[in-house]
Amino acid sequence: MPLVEIYLWKETSDDIKKEKLIKEISKSVSEITGAPLDAVEVLITEIPKANWGKGGVPASKWQHI
Helix, strand or coil: CCEEEEEEEHHHCCHHHHHHHHHHHHHHHHHHHCCCHHHCEEEEEEECHHHCEECCEEHHHCCCC
């Protein structure tokens, strides 16, 4: 059934936010696709900012973060 992958910066996530994100994403996907709620899977991968880059610059060095 549906699998949703979410990538987050490790430095900005916490367990309460992840729990809410899993709950709300699962609910929305179930409602939109018609899949049973217990069939919706959510995978959260936490990535350190030093391992995430854009425009040749790691996120850990971005000025607007």
